[in-house]
Amino acid sequence: MASSDIGIDLGTASILVYVKGKGVVLKEPSVVAYDRDTEQIMAIGEEARLMLGRTPGNIVAVRPLRQGVISDYKTTEKMLKYFIQKAVGKSFFGRRPRISVCVPSGVTDVEKRAVEDATYQAGARDVYIIEEPVAAAIGAGIDISRPCGNMIVDIGGGTSDIAVISLDGVVVSSSIKVAGDDFDDAIVRFMRKRHNLLIGERSAEEIKINIGTCYKRPENISMDIRGRNLVTGLPKTVTVSSDETEEALREVTSQIVDAVHSVLERTPPELAADIADRGIVLTGGGALLHGLEDLIEENTGITTMTAEEPLTAVAIGTGKYIEFLSERK
Structure with a gap:
């Protein structure tokens, strides 16, 4: 059986799995419920989310990812394994899949390693780590290979990533733990x-x-x-x-607007001119908050629009990243 390429959007609030040729096959909350006494996992995903705030003393419902970063390594590994198997069936272990996982743009090398190790442990053959804004741009259908400035604001559950992307790479970025x-x-x-x-x-x-x-x-x-x-x-x-x-929400949303502002201030003039022409693109679940486009537009004077599928843009981009890499080679 040919191995499938998988893209995983490892979010603080939810995990999305993209399988090549099938699109986004799974979207579940990144919540795990386990029994404190026996250390046994009781439920993962939607079933566990329904238990949040409603469990007896010995059962705890936790989010193993905090602000886009692994806070509980063992649980994350089990959760990843569960979601990968659920998305592609148990049979895939015949030939392990190549998996790309996205992380917030501000994570440290140690945090990247933790994601990489957890993904290998969960059954990957190769692991590619991609920064969230780049994945969001690919998923939103932007051609990032051209020498042209694109600004992406990806508002997830735990972090907001703001980046200016040109020629396949991030030129200026900022990741804030407000989302x-x-x-x-x-x-x-x-x-x-x-x-x-x-x-x-x-x-x-x-x-x-x-x-x-x-x-x-x-x-x-x-x-x-x-x-x-x-x-x-x-x-x-x-x-x-x-x-x-x-x-x-005034205080929280103004922090995101300030972060957009600071990234624009650090953007090289040629790219800033491109952004003024092309506008700012919002992705992520947080982009669905009513009025966010208007608020950013009013404060920056730049046209702001939300990607067509803001919730799945990062997952789609993460999945397409492997194809994108092989084309580059």
């Missing part, structure tokens, strides 16, 4: 401060997805959210409006 998870945290903090209401990560994510915005919406929409009243200690329902989410 989708921080949007959720900001909403949790806001609800506690403004409404004396304690809500969980999942409820915060619901607010973010349904009514969250970082730029004033034309119409103010609202939704009900349940949590625990911090004064009485009892369950309580509160109505939240999109204007409130704009206030809650």
Whole structure:
């Protein structure tokens, strides 16, 4: 059996697996639930995510990746093995696949090695490490081989990667540990401060997805959210409006805008002129936050658009990276 080339978008929030010729075959949360007493893994992926914040004492649901970096090596290795087998079937161990994995642009060599080792342990024949912005650009359909400046802002769960890419490489980049998870945290903090209401990560994510915005919406929409009243200690329902989410997310989103600004300041003038012509491309799950395009455009004066498939762009780019390398050779 011919081995398949696999691309893995190893994200803080979710893992996507791309198989050559099939596209993205798997997208699951990067969560693992295990039994503390026996060290046995109970569930991985979506099944484990449903357990977050809802487990008895001996069962822990954890995210083995923090801010795009492996924080729990053993668990990451098991999770990778599970997802690779689930994506291509157990039969692939006849001939091990070539796997490319993407990492945030600011990771250290030690962190890169950890990803590489975990992928080899999970059953890879060759491992290629690719930086997230490059993968995002390839996945968004940008021809990065031309001597022309392209700016990519990839907002994931744990990190936001901003890079200017030209001639297959990153010219200027910045990786900040502010992204989708921080949007959720900001909403949790806001609800506690403004409404004396304690809500969980999942409820915060619901607010973010349904009514969250970082730029004033034309119409103010609202939704009900349940949590625990911090004064009485009892369950309580509160109505939240999109204007409130704009206030809650203001500080976090302005950090991303500042990072875009600082990358533009360090960009060589010729490439900066290209970006002014071609615009800024947003990818990653965080790019789906309402109003982000408008906010970046207002602050930089450069047209900003979201890639067609922002959630899968990095995974597709990571998968195509192996083909891209062989073409170069």
